[in-house]
Amino acid sequence: MNVISQIDSIDTLNKLPVMEGVTLQDIATIELRQDHESISRSNGKDVLFAVVTKEANANAVDVGNKVQEVVNDINNTVKNADVAVVFSTSDMVVDSVNSMMREVLMGALFATIIILLFLRNLRATLVTVISIPLSLAVTLYLLKVSGVTLNIITLGGVAVAVGRLVDDSIVVIENIYRRMQKESFSVQMVISATKEVAQAITSSTIATVAVFLPMGLLRGGLQAFLLPFALTITYSLITSLVVALTVVPLLSSWLLRSSRLKEEKSSKKFGMFLAWNLRHKWVTLSLAFFVFAASIAAYVYMPKGALDASDAGYVVVKLKYANDVPVKEVLDSGKKLEDYMMKQDQADTVLLQYGNSAEEAQWGNVSSLAEVNYTIMMKENADAQAFMEAVRAQKKNYDGATLTANETGIMSSGSTTEYVDIVGDEFTAISSVAKELTAKLQTVDGVEKVTSSGDDTKPEFAFNVDPLAANGQEIAMQISAMLNPMPIGQIELDHVSTSVVLEPSVKPTTEKELTSLTLMTAGGMVPLSKLATLEVRNEPAMIYHKEGKKYLRITAEIDPKLVSKIGANIQKEIDTIKAPDGVLILAGGASVDQSDDFGDLGMTALISIGLVYLIMVLTFKTLRAPLAIMFSLPLAAIGAIVGLLISGVTPDFTALFGALMLIGIVVTNAIVLIDRIKHNEQYMTIREAIIEAALTRMRPILMTAIATICAMLPLVFGHSEEGSIVSQSLAIVVIGGLTAATILTLIVIPVIYELFYFRKSAKQRIGKVDSANHSISSL
Structure with a gap:
């Protein structure tokens, strides 16, 4: 037999007898309260936030659309429900993809204009630019087959590659175009002209692709970030090569059949300059070496910055009091600041979050009960800087509180930080070291704010x-x-x-x-x-442990443009501290992460250079000609560094990645030049072969370089989308490097090539002089 008695209402609890003649309500006040672990508000109203996280391989846009469908269904079927999507990454992805697509189309347009200006023939231009839509269509299909989605990273690869897509086609059509000026048109002539440059463009494309192969050796997140980008460029380049060797000759035999072209003469002044240049090698090589050394020195002393991921569409605000301030006072102040920000014209949505939840605590996300956090979504084209200055000016109305406001992106934290962990067994010892180090870090230039977990x-x-x-x-x-x-x-x-x-x-x-x-x-x-x-x-307020030992963490918010410099200065300050026995000082943060990433990319660059050289050796079946081609790389470094200096842009991770890309891009022009020289050597002296090759290949080299440069201009002046590796610094490095390499390839590479064959070239010139003298004496 079961006897059940339960209390199921506040009224029953009130009337519960405590003793004879006395009920619970006689000796106590009973009330029902709502117990909140945390408080969340949106534009002044209490809300319940639900965070939906997609699976790693799920499409963000599809997930976002399905979530919106569920929200609409709840609003339509549940009485008094008011559910809204506050933020969706799918919206950001769609906006960013559309923006990047515009830059791709602008780049393609610029490349087309350059080709038209050089060839001055509409049909020849159409034959060339057909490679852009064809290559892009096949690339997107290959990405789909590979399971890679169309996103910011892959579209960034397309934006970077769009200028390079026409390079192979330009070389082919220019050679056909040049042959047509001297020979009668025929299908056989088109085939012959294509074969003449086939080896050069094939080896240059393979070399460019080889640059991205070592990315498979990168670690974890870096590989996941760069591999889709590398696949996009690889697919684009291989497709453009196939189009150049098949579609371009086919269309040329059809569209150019009735074209009548006048022969264009080579530049005599440039030919005379080349002859002088080859006779005075020491002048050219000395100047090139001096400029290269100066550029490297400038780069070494340039501060390296963090990846810029800020998005002025969002502002984070933090209001923090001392821990002994009552919760009610903190909340009242938090709501007062919330009300002020809601009245600002720039703010669209003001989100307030306070307290902790059991779910967040499981993942270590615990904040102080004396702290109120806000995320403000700005209106379109709002002045975020003016809003932040207005919020910071409110600090005078909150005595004893720290008020900060920073612009941020959804994928960034709003600031760049360095941290130092002081680890030990005795809290007194590590606390003493922490105080000394905190005082030292506050004196470092570029450090904006220093906090210690021991201060809380x-x-x-x-x-x-x-x-x-x-x-x-x-x-x-x-x-x-x-x-x-x-x-x-x-x-x-x-x-x-x-x-x-x-x-x-x-x-x-x-x-x-x-x-x-x-x-x-x-x-x-x-x-x-x-x-x-x-x-x-x-x-x-909280005790931190690392590997079983207590530690304090000192955090320094720093200027993101001076990460490497500030990191080095912080390490110098650490080295001046004599830590007690059993206390370790461990540095980390943005500069350490940057150093690791730079090291990985540096190793990748060395492997890529080795692969490119190996491909050149197999192509030309000699060691010296490929070595001459590789000298185009330091020439590109000159332009990349000068570009950063002129623009005032701080080199970051994406700039170094741009330098890695240059390895594959700049050797293309040198390959086209050296291939022509080797072809000429069959019936010319080395010097004659060099001068003829430079004059003949000058136009396709300039066309491909200028087309690639103009295709990347929208990336320099456009907005760098958050989450994309394609940034202003990457575009500047590629444009600057390619500009310098193009000009110097036509000037320095011929000198270096003849220097590698100096004895043979000298004998040929002496033999030619002797032959001429013999002919004169015979007469």
């Missing part, structure tokens, strides 16, 4: 009980019962299990009220002040 303290009350006057355990039990809420059971309200908590019997607000509490002892009721002395200490 809370008052701790300790009672030292006189063992002769009372039992310490009994005193602790009585104080705990008087000051702490006590759970006494559960009741069912509206079919929901609800806790019943006995509130503290006393709520002292001052130290005097606390020490005046009366406790029961063996001798009767005695004030707490006669049993124990009160000691108030400020203890860390």
